Amino acid sequence: MTPIIKANNLCWEINQTKIINDISLTIESGQVLGIIGPNGAGKSSLLKILARINKPQTGKLNLFDKPYTEIDLRSFAKKIAYLEQNAPVNWPILVEKVIELGRSPHQKSYAKLNPEDNVAIKKAIEATGIKHLLGRVISSLSQGEKMLVALSRIFSLEPKLILADEPTAALDPYHQLLIMELLQNHTKTNQDQAAVVVLHDLSLATRFCDKLLLMHKGKIVSSGTTESVLSDENLREYYKINCYSDFKQGLIQPLNRI
């Protein structure tokens, strides 16, 4: 099967500072790929490159074996969804409007929603279980509820790949688990779909990710199974911490700084 995204030797710099330094990666369908690493490692920047928001200066990026540059923005947007950190909404608009916006790559100019759109929206709302939030103003919701609305927007798009930037940051444990389960389900129910998630919580990373990438100073320093990437040596070298790890329980507890 062709991978969803194949990236070769990506470099991206701002003002002569290399933020992303020679990164190559493959995103296969049917899996949750976690990107981890200390603050400033370039995780969000990499995600934005994959989402076509940042343009890498060098390197090759292919979506289903087709270079990004040969795909028009709209067809690209139909396949790849991007979930920004904190999922900001700048006007106090209604929850249903936010979700509806997820359909915009499928809609022609300013046409009304068609039956197909409505089915997709309904399915997305059911999947995230936020029917009770409809009719409310987005700014009145809690951070966890906002994230669920953002995820509904993304599900309504029916994308092949979800790129989520710290979707669990600033959420309570209940919502952290819920969001990760929803992302995981997305890749498991449909084997041609995948998700890439930037995470800080290492326990969530071990429990919900099929594969991990560990980034440090703009480079991928380790990749593979959760156990191999989250080894004691890696955690010591790149995170500068000692941890208690129990991979069976999906638990990584930071103990002390080095």
Next chain:
Amino acid sequence: MPTSKQRFYFYLLLLSVPLFFIWHLYSGPTDLSIITALKDLLNGNSSTDALIFSEIRLPRALLAICIGISLALSGAALQGLLINPLASPDLLGVSQSGVFAAVLVLYYGLASLSWFIVPLAAMSGALIAVAIIFSLAGKYQGALTIILIGIAINALTSAMTSLALNFAPNPFALQEIYFWMLGSLSNRSSNELFFALPFMMLGWALIFPRKRFLDAMSLGEDTALSLGFNLKKQKLLLIFGVALCTGASVAVSGNISFIGLMVPHLLRPLVNNEPGRLLTYSALGGASLLLLADTLVQNIPGPQELQVGVITAALGGPFFLLLIFKNRHLLR
């Protein structure tokens, strides 16, 4: 989905435009029978009534509608684009630059060359201001950068206008300049209407199709881009539309303040804060507000007709404060 209450307000807004239009047609220094005027016009009789109607009343009312639409639409588009309820053509100095250019032309007496010199200058001034704002912002087109540059341009052109006022060669020029700064629709003919209308219509045609883009912008630039919108292209078309609308408005009426800021603000609750739907509402609201203000101007007794810009600002200011006071908990 609009609620029934929102729909009611929409139709109210829609209805207010023809109502105020008719009231506006009936307002003026001379008593005029519109029916007779229309009959004379249709029969080809060149009566005084017909002449006043076709050369003064009708162009002025139509101008009020078009300028109202253009200013309010520009305000709504800018507020949506910059995701900032403060943005408006006046605040960004676009209107003021148009005024400054017009004042310069008046100051040097070039205005007497032809009737279209002043509007043309105002239009160019507004377009140049927009070009300067966005080229200075370069690739850092964040709302804050653009608003700060706009404020600087506004201050600069205001100061230059005052300077021109200070050195005005004769009292007549002074009065002309003064009229421009306050904004007025009096003594406009169909010439001005036909000059401004194509530019305005092109502006509307550029702004209206960007509805969904403006909606998407409420999720932030990155997300809008990830939803398949070509940010650069969409922004450019929108900004050019705003420049055309504002420029053409200032070109024929001077600086009518507050409509671009106030109308979208006023109507935002009726569209659940959706920037896209706000465009249509603002266009209607702007048309009816300017018609009303210009009607009031003509019906207020006094030695001299008041400038419509004075009315929009004098009524708009307190009303706007009240609105902010009521909604301050919603503003972040």
